Amino acid sequence: MSRHVAPYGSWKSPITADLLASTYVGLDELRVDGDNLYWNELRPADKGRNVIVQRKPDGTLTDITPPGYNARTRVHEYGGGCYLVNNGTVYFSNYTDQRLYRQDPGREPRPLTPPIDMRYADGIIDQRGNRIICIREDHTVKSGQPVTTIVSLNTEKEGEGKILVSGNDFYSTPRLSPDGSRLAWLTWNHPNMPWDGTELWVGHTHADGSVGHSEKLAGGLEESIYQPEWSSDGVLYFSSDRTGWWNLYRWRYNHIESLYPMEAEFGLPQWQFGTRTFVFESPDRMICAYTKNGLWNLGSLDLTNRTLRPIETKISHLLWGNLATSNGKLFLIGGSATEPSSVVQIDLTSNETQIVHRSREVTVNKDYFSIPSTIEFPTENGRTAFAFFYPPANPDYESPEGEKPPLLVVSHGGPTSASPSILRYEIQYWTSRGIGVVDVNYGGSTGYGRDYRKRLNDNWGIVDVQDCVNATRYLSNRGQADGERLGIRGGSAGGYTTLCALAFTKAFKAGASYFGVSDLELLAKDTHKFESRYLDKLVGPYPERRDVYRARSPIDHTDGISSALILFQGLEDKVVPPNQSEKIFQAIKAKGLPVAYIAYEWEQHGFRRAENIKRSNEAELYFYSKIFQFSLAEKIEPVKIENLRGRETKPTVQPVEISKTV
Numbered sequence: 001m002s003r004h005v006a007p008y009g010s011w012k013s014p015i016t017a018d019l020l021a022s023t024y025v026g027l028d029e030l031r032v033d034g035d036n037l038y039w040n041e042l043r044p045a046d047k048g049r050n051v052i053v054q055r056k057p058d059g060t061l062t063d064i065t066p067p068g069y070n071a072r073t074r075v076h077e078y079g080g081g082c083y084l085v086n087n088g089t090v091y092f093s094n095y096t097d098q099r100l101y102r103q104d105p106g107r108e109p110r111p112l113t114p115p116i117d118m119r120y121a122d123g124i125i126d127q128r129g130n131r132i133i134c135i136r137e138d139h140t141v142k143s144g145q146p147v148t149t150i151v152s153l154n155t156e157k158e159g160e161g162k163i164l165v166s167g168n169d170f171y172s173t174p175r176l177s178p179d180g181s182r183l184a185w186l187t188w189n190h191p192n193m194p195w196d197g198t199e200l201w202v203g204h205t206h207a208d209g210s211v212g213h214s215e216k217l218a219g220g221l222e223e224s225i226y227q228p229e230w231s232s233d234g235v236l237y238f239s240s241d242r243t244g245w246w247n248l249y250r251w252r253y254n255h256i257e258s259l260y261p262m263e264a265e266f267g268l269p270q271w272q273f274g275t276r277t278f279v280f281e282s283p284d285r286m287i288c289a290y291t292k293n294g295l296w297n298l299g300s301l302d303l304t305n306r307t308l309r310p311i312e313t314k315i316s317h318l319l320w321g322n323l324a325t326s327n328g329k330l331f332l333i334g335g336s337a338t339e340p341s342s343v344v345q346i347d348l349t350s351n352e353t354q355i356v357h358r359s360r361e362v363t364v365n366k367d368y369f370s371i372p373s374t375i376e377f378p379t380e381n382g383r384t385a386f387a388f389f390y391p392p393a394n395p396d397y398e399s400p401e402g403e404k405p406p407l408l409v410v411s412h413g414g415p416t417s418a419s420p421s422i423l424r425y426e427i428q429y430w431t432s433r434g435i436g437v438v439d440v441n442y443g444g445s446t447g448y449g450r451d452y453r454k455r456l457n458d459n460w461g462i463v464d465v466q467d468c469v470n471a472t473r474y475l476s477n478r479g480q481a482d483g484e485r486l487g488i489r490g491g492s493a494g495g496y497t498t499l500c501a502l503a504f505t506k507a508f509k510a511g512a513s514y515f516g517v518s519d520l521e522l523l524a525k526d527t528h529k530f531e532s533r534y535l536d537k538l539v540g541p542y543p544e545r546r547d548v549y550r551a552r553s554p555i556d557h558t559d560g561i562s563s564a565l566i567l568f569q570g571l572e573d574k575v576v577p578p579n580q581s582e583k584i585f586q587a588i589k590a591k592g593l594p595v596a597y598i599a600y601e602w603e604q605h606g607f608r609r610a611e612n613i614k615r616s617n618e619a620e621l622y623f624y625s626k627i628f629q630f631s632l633a634e635k636i637e638p639v640k641i642e643n644l645r646g647r648e649t650k651p652t653v654q655p656v657e658i659s660k661t662v
Contacts, residue, residue, distance in 0.1 A: 003395070005400055006400075006633075007399065007434070008404075008482075009405075010433070010625075010633055011394045011396070013368065013394060013429070017429070017614040017618045019425065020429055020617055021044055021614040021617070022045050022614070023360050023363075024044060025043050025044075027041060027042075028042070029080070029083065030332065030343065031083070032325070033088065034087070034088075036057070036085075036088075037331060037343070038085050039053055039343060040072075040083065044609055050070050050072045064090050066109070071083055072093065073095075073120060073273075075137045075148075075273065076121075076273070077531075077574055078272050079121065080122070080271075081121040081134075081135075081273030086125045091123065093119070093121065097115060098117070098118065099114070099115060100112045100120045111158055112157075113158065114158060116140055116160065120137075122273035124175060126180060130154065131152045131154055132155060133151070133176060133183065134150070134161075135148065136151040136160075147166075148171055149165060149171065150164045150166070150183075150185055164209075165201075169188065169190050169529075170188050171185055172185070173185060173186045173228055175228050177234055178232055178233075178234055180205060181204060182203065185203075185228070186199065186200060186219075186270075187201060190536075191536035193534055193537070194224060195446070196537060197222050198223075198225045199220065200217045200228055201216050201217065202214065217256065218240055218251075224241045224246070224267070225238055225240050226268065227239055229279075229280075231280050237251075237278070238250075238251070241450045245263055245264060245265055248260055248278065248286075248288065260306055260307075264292040265291045265449065266288055268321050269417060275320055276321050277290065278323070279323045279325045281325050284303045285301070285303060287311070288301055289332070291418075293374070294418065296316060296318045299311055312351055313346055313351065314336055314339070315339070316334075316336040317421055318332055318333070319422070330346040330348055331345055331346075334422070335422040337369070337422070337423060339362075340360050340422065340424070341359045342355050342357060342358040343355075343356040343357040364428075368393065368394055368395065369393065370392065370427070370431035370437075371390075372388040372389060372421050372439070375387050375438075383443070385467040386448065387419075387439055387440040388421050389437075390427055390430075390437040391405070392433075392434045393432060399434065404481060404483075405481060406434075406485035406486070406624070407435070407437070407472060407487070408436070408437050409440060409486070409489070410438070410489060411442070411493075411497040412441070412445070412490065412493075413494045415445075415460060415493040415496075415538070416445075417446060417493075418446045419445075440471050442464040443459075458537075459538075460535075460552070461496065461497070461504075461539075462552075468501055485509060487508060487509065487627075488512075489512035489513075490514065490516065491513075491515060491516065492514070492605065494516070496520075498511045498513045499513055499516050499517070499554035502554070502560075508563050509627060511564070514567075514568045515576045515606075516576065518554050518555040518581065519555045519556075519580055520535065520539060520549040520550075522583075524542040524549065527577075555584055558587040558588060558591055561588060561593065564593060565584075565596075566596040566619065567581045567585055567597045568607075568619075568620075569599045570599070570602075570603030570604050570607060571601050573605045575604075589642045595643065596623060596641045596642065598615070618636045619637075621636065623641065626644060
């Protein structure tokens, strides 16, 4: 079949903004209870509500969370670990009031915690004590930051909880041994984040449920421990990055031993509670997921012989540590370059893989999908950085001879995080219209070891920007991108990188910031407890290094911006408050550059409502069509762009010259 000849960016695509936003559900927090499987489902079409879903062995799906409830916790603001299931009874945190509820089969939820400002997450059931052991974040304190503790809650009666462990800034992952005699947990203090340094503790439990004599087993200021987990025979397993890689260890006979040394990551940054990268099929067999060179793998680890056997599967990416096992089957949430995030079942005997439930039904012909390639490219100081490159792909179109495609750089959030290689319509939306995408795992990203993760220490706003610019240089030099039509987009920390790239380099013609940081000093003064000292490592201690904060804040360097910018912001964002976007908008508008600002009521840090997701993508496409000067294949509601007429510029890729302080 012949193809239409049309400029890049103007190709008509079946991956519409409506399809991207309204047919999608988020999948997270996989749990097994008996023969039943559970997960938490974010539904943009239902005003961003989270619903716990049960799947029976016969495939029957049932919504457990009734209308009027929203299963989501705000501990650390990023949440996770918002529910647990025990013999069919579900205990969950409700978003609107942050109370913990008990929901018995066939009954309405009833509260287990009082209507005061306390939040709960990451719970486990203590069968012997008829209680839940979990993390509590107390916001009733009169001054200062909320207080985090490990508490126990009665599973029958309402109460705010009995404190078991306290005294440090943060706690996570309380886990009870099979006989109930010992409790393990993780803890850390400011200014560390959990991927910088945590401690693993074990305490003996008394008959009344209190925790007595406790000892630190591992961890420290420069060692990150992840996922303490007891096997059924009472051995404590965990992951530690003491060698520079999150590898597996176990504690038994009062001794810690390494299980399988490897230059790979058997762990994740603890942005959310309740993630896991290993589960037990039996006392002597562990199923684990790990990243090597940024790509996920599955393996079966013989705990007696300490040998690892790869598990072959078409699923190439595990989504944020969602693993569970039951009756010889492994369950995970993952996907691949042609499969969206899905609940997946793998038979551990035959390796037969079954897609149980998709985040979206794939109704689009796979010929429209751009298959990413892993690229390694040179960056500053003789180093190598990594990215996934998605070239334009649409079977119905080809470009005019000699034209090179526009390129969008995606700068992921975190910044201590990573971009996956999974099928994401939010990337295919661009590539199917003839716009290339390079999704950069810049220095500071996870999946490449501790040293790579630490590249961003003292260098946020420098290393990430350099790597994003060098990715465009690499692709432009290879003829895979038009060096005069480069854009950069990102959310949160990725929005900060976007703004820095515009303020401190001349590489990009346009940028899109989603709830991005424009003022580091303002962020240091006005953010939530979990991240309130995050910048100590990334930028420097505040206020001692205020000079660096000012030198790296895009709001103070709008004189360096010569590119167009569109900003998106949730008006209830507590992580990056709206004034961050509003200040940069006003500054760019006053400078006379093309700029647009779209804000949404009811949205927080990350958009959850379908209508807002749709509007954001269409608005961004409209914006690029004006800046990169291509025609749109479909009608889109216009965006008010200040200072548009006659202000388009044509920057080219320049050397990345960002000083240590700027």
